Amino acid sequence: MPDGGIGASTKRREDVRFLTGKGRYTDDYNRPDQTYVWFLRSDVAHGRITKLDTSAAEAMPGVVKIFTSADFTTAGGIPAGWQIHDRQGEPMKEPKHPILAEGKVRHVGDPIAAVVAETRAQARDAAEAIEVDIEELPAVVDMRAALEAGSALVHDDMGTNLCFDWGFVEDNRDAVDAAIKAAPHVTTLELVNNRLIPNAMEPRVALGDYDQADDQHTLYTTSQNPHVIRLLMGAFVLSIPEQKLRVVAPDVGGGFGSKIFHYAEEAFVTAAAKVVGRPVKWTSTRSEAFMSDAHGRDHVTKIELATEKDGTFLALRSTTLANMGAYLSTFAPSIPTYLHGTLMAGNYKTPQIYVNVRAVFTNTVPVDAYRGAGRPEATFQIERVIDKAARELGIDPIEIRRRNYVTEFPYQTPVAVNYDIGDYNALMDKLIEIADVAGFPARREESAARGRLRGLGISSYIEACGIAPSNLVGQLGARAGLYEAATVRVNPTGGITVFTGSHSHGQGHETTFPQVVASMLGIDAGSIEISHGDTAKVPFGMGTYGSRSLAVGGSAIVKAVDKIIAKAKKIAAHLMEAAETDIELKDGRFSVAGTDKSVAWADVTLAAYVPHNYPLDQIEPGLEETAFYDPSNFTYPAGAYACEVEVDPETGVVTVLGFAAADDFGNVVNPMIVEGQVHGGIAQGIGQAMLEAAGYDENGQITTGSYMDYAMPRSNDVPNYKVDHSCVTPCTHNPLGVKGCGEAGAIGSPPAFVNAVLDALNSGGIKVDHINMPLTPSRVWAAIQAARA
Amino acid sequence: MPQVSMTVNGRKVSGEVEGRTLLVEFLREGLRLTGTHVGCDTAQCGACVVHVNGNSIKSCNIFALEADGAEVTTIEGIAGKDGSLSVVQAAFQTHHGLQCGYCTPGMVMTATSLLKENPAPSEAEIREYLEGNICRCTGYHNIVKAIQAAAAELGSNRVAAE
Numbered sequence: 005m006p007d008g009g010i011g012a013s014t015k016r017r018e019d020v021r022f023l024t025g026k027g028r029y030t031d032d033y034n035r036p037d038q039t040y041v042w043f044l045r046s047d048v049a050h051g052r053i054t055k056l057d058t059s060a061a062e063a064m065p066g067v068v069k070i071f072t073s074a075d076f077t078t079a080g081g082i083p084a085g086w087q088i089h090d091r092q093g094e095p096m097k098e099p100k101h102p103i104l105a106e107g108k109v110r111h112v113g114d115p116i117a118a119v120v121a122e123t124r125a126q127a128r129d130a131a132e133a134i135e136v137d138i139e140e141l142p143a144v145v146d147m148r149a150a151l152e153a154g155s156a157l158v159h160d161d162m163g164t165n166l167c168f169d170w171g172f173v174e175d176n177r178d179a180v181d182a183a184i185k186a187a188p189h190v191t192t193l194e195l196v197n198n199r200l201i202p203n204a205m206e207p208r209v210a211l212g213d214y215d216q217a218d219d220q221h222t223l224y225t226t227s228q229n230p231h232v233i234r235l236l237m238g239a240f241v242l243s244i245p246e247q248k249l250r251v252v253a254p255d256v257g258g259g260f261g262s263k264i265f266h267y268a269e270e271a272f273v274t275a276a277a278k279v280v281g282r283p284v285k286w287t288s289t290r291s292e293a294f295m296s297d298a299h300g301r302d303h304v305t306k307i308e309l310a311t312e313k314d315g316t317f318l319a320l321r322s323t324t325l326a327n328m329g330a331y332l333s334t335f336a337p338s339i340p341t342y343l344h345g346t347l348m349a350g351n352y353k354t355p356q357i358y359v360n361v362r363a364v365f366t367n368t369v370p371v372d373a374y375r376g377a378g379r380p381e382a383t384f385q386i387e388r389v390i391d392k393a394a395r396e397l398g399i400d401p402i403e404i405r406r407r408n409y410v411t412e413f414p415y416q417t418p419v420a421v422n423y424d425i426g427d428y429n430a431l432m433d434k435l436i437e438i439a440d441v442a443g444f445p446a447r448r449e450e451s452a453a454r455g456r457l458r459g460l461g462i463s464s465y466i467e468a469c470g471i472a473p474s475n476l477v478g479q480l481g482a483r484a485g486l487y488e489a490a491t492v493r494v495n496p497t498g499g500i501t502v503f504t505g506s507h508s509h510g511q512g513h514e515t516t517f518p519q520v521v522a523s524m525l526g527i528d529a530g531s532i533e534i535s536h537g538d539t540a541k542v543p544f545g546m547g548t549y550g551s552r553s554l555a556v557g558g559s560a561i562v563k564a565v566d567k568i569i570a571k572a573k574k575i576a577a578h579l580m581e582a583a584e585t586d587i588e589l590k591d592g593r594f595s596v597a598g599t600d601k602s603v604a605w606a607d608v609t610l611a612a613y614v615p616h617n618y619p620l621d622q623i624e625p626g627l628e629e630t631a632f633y634d635p636s637n638f639t640y641p642a643g644a645y646a647c648e649v650e651v652d653p654e655t656g657v658v659t660v661l662g663f664a665a666a667d668d669f670g671n672v673v674n675p676m677i678v679e680g681q682v683h684g685g686i687a688q689g690i691g692q693a694m695l696e697a698a699g700y701d702e703n704g705q706i707t708t709g710s711y712m713d714y715a716m717p718r719s720n721d722v723p724n725y726k727v728d729h730s731c732v733t734p735c736t737h738n739p740l741g742v743k744g745c746g747e748a749g750a751i752g753s754p755p756a757f758v759n760a761v762l763d764a765l766n767s768g769g770i771k772v773d774h775i776n777m778p779l780t781p782s783r784v785w786a787a788i789q790a791a792r793a
Numbered sequence: 794m795p796q797v798s799m800t801v802n803g804r805k806v807s808g809e810v811e812g813r814t815l816l817v818e819f820l821r822e823g824l825r826l827t828g829t830h831v832g833c834d835t836a837q838c839g840a841c842v843v844h845v846n847g848n849s850i851k852s853c854n855i856f857a858l859e860a861d862g863a864e865v866t867t868i869e870g871i872a873g874k875d876g877s878l879s880v881v882q883a884a885f886q887t888h889h890g891l892q893c894g895y896c897t898p899g900m901v902m903t904a905t906s907l908l909k910e911n912p913a914p915s916e917a918e919i920r921e922y923l924e925g926n927i928c929r930c931t932g933y934h935n936i937v938k939a940i941q942a943a944a945a946e947l948g949s950n951r952v953a954a955e
Contacts, residue, residue: 015887016886016889018894019885019886019891019894020878021894022891022897023868023882023885023897023901024828024869024871024872025826025829025867025869026828026869027828029827029830029895031831032827034825125811125813203929204893204895204929205830205838205893205896205927205929206830206893206895207831207832255893256893257830257893257895257896258893258930289834290834509893510892510893510894511892512892676889677889680930680935683931683934683935684892684930684931684932685932686932687931687932710835710837711835711837711838712835717932717933718927718933719920719926719928719933719937720917722933722934724916724937725932725934749932
């Protein structure tokens with residue numbers, strides 16, 4: 005085995021350009037003669053546009069053209085990629101999402117007009133000169149109020165703000181109701197999964213270019229999945245066939261879900277470049293990002309867990325309101341449904357489960373996938389209600405989890421998914437070790453001596469990654485397949501370029517994918533390059549989200565390399581005049597079994613391209629293969645997390661002292677990168693639990709519109725993390741035995757944090773059942789005061 | 794439009810700017826030095842940190858004209874002319890102190906300043922100093938580790954030199 009194969013913590017090759025300022029992010033791209041667009045966005049949440057006069061603005065210096073919805077009468081709306089059917093089998097309400105507002109504005113930030121000008125500053129100046137009158141309508145902000153009779157309607161023609169009322173599994177509804185009614189103990193919790201703003205550090209950018217001579221459109225965009233954008237925008241919005249539309253997503257500065265979706269600004273610059281005959285560039289400001297990037301989470305839930313007196317779980321019922329915002333973003337309908345309801349079994353053998361989700365339109369920014377996407381919402385409910393049940397029943401929180409863990413695999417849950425493999429007790433054992441749970445009582449005493457309350461919070465999680473089997477998601481309403489594609493091009497002198505449909509925006513694919521190929525071929529990883537992010541180069545791709553890159557994209561690469569090896573063996577057999585079945589590949593050499601005859605990798609690759617001595621009657625010259633991999637099941641990473649906090653009971657200030665994570669990601673290709681993914685996920689989870697919340701006032705104004713108000717985790721808010729991935733149960737159905745690690749940290753950490761704070765309070769004699777996230781000092785202090793009153 | 798001149802990464806440059814042109818805009822759009830990034834518009838995130846006359850500064854927070862005559866160093870000026878990484882840059886790579894790379898130029902510039910001011914910072918001092926630089930990917934753990942490692946290496950280099 006050469007250095008740098010599977011299992012090595014290889015340093016990342018992409019780092020050199022990132023560390024020296026040579027990264028190639030979308031905003032670093034400029035086209036000759038380009039123009040700049042500034043969007044005039046609604047400053048009210050809900051209203052009717054009664055006047056839109058651009059004449060004064062058109063006379064401003066540098067203005068090329070001002071666009072309104074009248075310029076897009078032939079364009080389609082921004083589509084939703086998933087259709088949910090409600091409890092009666094009816095399709096969800098699916099309102100049109102126009103590129104620019106048509107008559108009505110529906111959230112603060114909804115684009116009304118777009119000014120294209122010679123410079124960005126001129127475009128911005130002219131946008132301020134557009135005369136727009138908006139007759140304000142009552143804003144629909146609160147989900148419960150939105151569903152009341154007589155509420156204002158976000159979409160008048162829908163007649164309701166209810167997008168869908170979904171039951172899962174609907175046939176289990178009555179049985180679950182009966183089981184809860186008959187149970188010896190029921191623990192109930194009402195909780196909010198707070199609305200978040202993803203905040204990848206690179207704001208979104210879109211640059212449209214049009215070549216009239218060839219009738220070719222090019223869109224440079226900050227996307228996690230350029231082919232998906234090409235498909236959605238080309239087919240549904242602008243009617244541009246794929247061969248006439250190239251989408252490039254170069255270096256992308258973080259995504260976390262927010263750059264999966266097709267956004268109106270992308271369609272705008274693509275269409276406008278053709279109209280004005282020059283490239284059009286849009287660079288989002290952070291302020292715009294807060295009101296135009298899709299938000300995440302925003303669930304209001306009642307969770308009920310029925311148990312025996314000994315803590316054995318009997319039934320679970322989850323009833324949720326899920327905010328869709330003003331329009332349906334690309335994957336929005338799937339997040340609170342199939343990425344949430346299917347995970348409600350957690351790590352536990354709860355025999356009866358029913359999930360009801362009502363999705364609601366409001367006058368807020370659309371809500372869609374954010375790191376974890378539905379799975380954090382499921383995990384938070386389960387792990388919070390279990391902790392409350394443990395307290396009510398007088399059972400240790402670790403013990404009640406162990407009593408209910410799934411221990412035999414495969415395990416068919418009552419919510420459709422089938423866990424192929426796992427070992428949750430081993431993860432808990434590992435957690436207890438790395439978190440030094442045994443030493444906690446002494447640490448608690450030490451805190452108490454300083455007047456502080458110390459708490460230890462535990463959570464388990466499972467997630468469904470490696471999204472997803474296409475036939476299954478098709479039945480569930482997905483309007484796309486969720487396979488991945490790869491082309492492996494072996495060059496004549498033996499080097500390799502791998503074209504992958506996965507997209508790296510921080511995950512390190514340029515380093516890890518060569519590790520996989522190098523291990524398979526026994527050649528140096530340094531001779532393997534990765535190409536991604538360009539529809540003109542990569543055969544096809546569904547992109548990167550849902551912790552799918554290695555499990556699905558990596559599997560496609562493995563399949564393509566398998567084809568390469570099969571063909572190369574045929575060539576080697578010919579060169580050595582041996583039978584193909586006798587050819588072995590080891591350490592980059594092909595040899596004939598039982599003999600000392602061998603040829604090097606590069607001899608075979610050269611023969612493929614210089615086929616002078618070659619079996620041309622049997623195989624074609626060249627050495628390049630493409631494979632599509634469609635998974636047969638989801639993968640199920642799992643873990644056990646512990647958070648240790650200290651609460652100052654006089655101020656409500658919470659300090660995170662330690663965080664430990666024991667994860668089972670299956671086989672690991674690059675431990676250093678995997679650990680980094682977990683670190684980042686934990687920080688985002690602590691951010692959700694302690695700091696972050698997207699706020700709206702009753703008029704639908706965003707109250708957290710900048711980093712002055714939206715509390716991002718900073719370096720001194722978070723601790724060092726202890727992470728472990730040594731508990732390995734390899735995935736049973738993909739060739740690498742891998743499961744995915746990108747979202748785990750963000751899924752397992754919020755309940756661990758909240759459980760820790762509540763443990764601190766309750767153990768200190770302050771009886772508090774729940775505090776909604778984020779657990780800011782004021783909320784914790786208020787809960788303490790209420791408990792003491 | 795007014796003319797501005799400064800020395801950037803050792804090279805004398807000048808150009809026309811508007812009064813409202815920010816230093817970061819002059820660097821990125823005027824000089825096409827795109828290593829310096831813009832992550833926010835409220836001087837909170839630190840992706841745009843450069844050195845002006847030896848001090849770390851958020852280049853979104855001063856006008857280009859305010860840097861007239863100044864010595865400016867950007868992320869492009871940190872590595873050696875042969876492309877060799879600085880001790881801080883190399884430590885970020887070794888300790889996986891970056892993922893998407895977008896906040897990284899600002900982090901490297903800030904960390905470089907920190908170690909100049911305080912050659913042996915404690916973990917708490919590092920975390921405090923990074924307060925004005927937001928990273929969404931790493932959870933800061935490996936950034937702190939990288940800066941600690943860089944401090945140790947620079948320290949042992951100094952001892953060796955003495």
